[in-house]
Amino acid sequence: MDKRKQKYKKTAKRNLRIQRANSEEIRQKQRRKKEKSKNNETDAKNKDINNLNSSKKNKPGRKQDPKGVEFNDSDLLKITVEHFFKNKINDLIDEIDDPRDRDMCTYELTHLTWLGILMFLFRLKSRNQLLKEKDKGHFLENLLSLSASDEEYAAHPDTMNYLFEIISYEKYESLKTDLVKILMKNKVLDKHRLFGSYRIAIDATDLFTFKTSHCENCLVQKHNDNTTTYSHKMLEAKLVSELGFAFSVCSESIENVNGKYDKQDCELKAFYRMEEKLKKLFPRTQICILLDGLYACKEVFDICKKNGWGYIIVLKPKKIPTLYKKALEETTKYPNNTLLLEGDNEKEEIKWCCHVDYNGRKLHVVFSKKTTIEDGEITIKKDSWVTNIVPRKNNIEKLIKKGGRQRWKIENQGFKEQKCDDYELEHLYGEKANAWKIYYQLLQIAHLITQLIRYSDLFQRLQEHSPIQNNKRVINSFKKYYNTIGNFVLEMRRKFISETFSELTEKLRGKIQIRFSSG
Numbered sequence: 431m432d433k434r435k436q437k438y439k440k441t442a443k444r445n446l447r448i449q450r451a452n453s454e455e456i457r458q459k460q461r462r463k464k465e466k467s468k469n470n471e472t473d474a475k476n477k478d479i480n481n482l483n484s485s486k487k488n489k490p491g492r493k494q495d496p497k498g499v500e501f502n503d504s505d506l507l508k509i510t511v512e513h514f515f516k517n518k519i520n521d522l523i524d525e526i527d528d529p530r531d532r533d534m535c536t537y538e539l540t541h542l543t544w545l546g547i548l549m550f551l552f553r554l555k556s557r558n559q560l561l562k563e564k565d566k567g568h569f570l571e572n573l574l575s576l577s578a579s580d581e582e583y584a585a586h587p588d589t590m591n592y593l594f595e596i597i598s599y600e601k602y603e604s605l606k607t608d609l610v611k612i613l614m615k616n617k618v619l620d621k622h623r624l625f626g627s628y629r630i631a632i633d634a635t636d637l638f639t640f641k642t643s644h645c646e647n648c649l650v651q652k653h654n655d656n657t658t659t660y661s662h663k664m665l666e667a668k669l670v671s672e673l674g675f676a677f678s679v680c681s682e683s684i685e686n687v688n689g690k691y692d693k694q695d696c697e698l699k700a701f702y703r704m705e706e707k708l709k710k711l712f713p714r715t716q717i718c719i720l721l722d723g724l725y726a727c728k729e730v731f732d733i734c735k736k737n738g739w740g741y742i743i744v745l746k747p748k749k750i751p752t753l754y755k756k757a758l759e760e761t762t763k764y765p766n767n768t769l770l771l772e773g774d775n776e777k778e779e780i781k782w783c784c785h786v787d788y789n790g791r792k793l794h795v796v797f798s799k800k801t802t803i804e805d806g807e808i809t810i811k812k813d814s815w816v817t818n819i820v821p822r823k824n825n826i827e828k829l830i831k832k833g834g835r836q837r838w839k840i841e842n843q844g845f846k847e848q849k850c851d852d853y854e855l856e857h858l859y860g861e862k863a864n865a866w867k868i869y870y871q872l873l874q875i876a877h878l879i880t881q882l883i884r885y886s887d888l889f890q891r892l893q894e895h896s897p898i899q900n901n902k903r904v905i906n907s908f909k910k911y912y913n914t915i916g917n918f919v920l921e922m923r924r925k926f927i928s929e930t931f932s933e934l935t936e937k938l939r940g941k942i943q944i945r946f947s948s949g
């Protein structure tokens with residue numbers, strides 16, 4: 431069957447599923463389940479969640495009003511996914527070639543994929559924990575609502591894992607990128623560009639380390655004490671902005687393919703593979719690449735020129751000593767190329783020089799010296815970057831603050847959050863074949879959705895549509911109300927189990943304006 435026919439068949443099947451899901455028969459079944467699960471509700475609330483809940487009871491704007499529609503915390507998930515991805519997420523999942531024998535399958539691809547995304551959204555840390563949660567309360571109904579499927583039970587995580595062992599990893603990477611592309615296409619990220627370009631920070635991160643060989647692709651490191659470690663790393667390209675976003679747009683595994691190599695794979699080699707992928711994914715998109723000192727080399731400068739990308743790369747004195755020294759000398763010749771920024775307890779002196787020759791390339795170099803006084807203690811920090819964006823007095827501050835220094839977002843909002851905030855980036859979720867790579871992509875999708883919830887004003891908008899308490903409306907910001915993302919995740923998970931998505935998710939469909947804010 432050709433691809434168009436296959437796609438047509440899938441779409442027809444999807445429409446049928448949606449019709450069935452909306453039919454009265456299903457509704458009755460769901461009502462019966464709702465009543466049954468009410469009895470189990472108490473089991474669903476774990477100790478942590480109870481503690482959090484008791485501390486939240488007295489917050490304004492949350493009491494149930496029988497006359498109005500009160501939203502619940504998991505509505506944020508449902509509305510965010512529908513609003514930002516325009517209901518396309520399930521269509522994109524359905525486009526993935528399913529290697530299973532369809533006649534033998536109980537679970538739709540959307541069902542199993544959403545189950546994986548939920549494991550990361552709820553930060554359950556393991557498939558075992560997902561197994562414990564999936565049959566509680568309204569988990570199934572809400573899962574079916576997200577995946578537009580109509581199965582009788584939530585799939586066993588082993589069923590999900592089996593799929594991820596045999597299905598294409600690349601298709602799941604595309605799914606993640608396609609979601610960010612939808613945001614770009616719908617101009618959601620337009621305000622988060624620098625000089626018209628999306629900022630893409632690229633850096634590598636460690637994933638797993640083992641004492642014995644895990645697979646033939648492992649990176650091998652021999653130590654002085656005669657021990658050997660085996661590891662996996664990933665090179666990541668993330669779209670970053672000063673608001674706090676770090677959305678994964680491209681990933682390249684650093685590994686020894688088929689275990690054959692003269693010299694092992696490394697970050698730079700992975701970058702040379704990634705740049706081709708990135709150019710194919712975003713052929714006409716204006717991009718500015720943010721990189722650390724490792725990438726300050728002629729090959730990378732030339733790649734960026736070839737692809738039409740802007741770049742701001744950290745320039746360490748020892749990486750290209752000739753260029754660094756020449757640039758430093760040039761700055762003394764042009765005293766006008768200086769800007770002094772003064773704050774309460776800090777001052778920053780910025781110097782720059784343009785068109786410095788480096789083997790025929792004309793590059794621009796920026797130096798910053800930042801002095802901070804804290805508790806009487808003076809700290810001086812020096813930074814320097816090489817760039818192909820011409821620095822001028824009227825853009826230099828932006829170039830550093832919204833450019834060069836945003837590279838840190840991939841470390842802090844990217845890797846650190848995914849490793850330390852219970853996403854468990856370093857946990858091996860799937861042992862066999864490419865399963866772990868698919869979990870990696872699902873983690874990125876869950877992180878993307880969480881960031882969209884966190885940095886949008888949807889939480890405020892929902893409060894506006896909720897009943898007024900004691901004739902007084904108190905609108906809290908996401909940050910003020912939940913304090914931490916961890917608190918939000920606990921509440922979202924608790925409500926996902928104890929209630930179905932509220933009527934507001936239906937009522938507001940297509941009728942709500944959502945903007946980004948850091949509050």
Ligand SMILES: [Zn+2]
Pocket residue numbers: 643644645646647648649661662
């Ligand atoms: Zn391995």
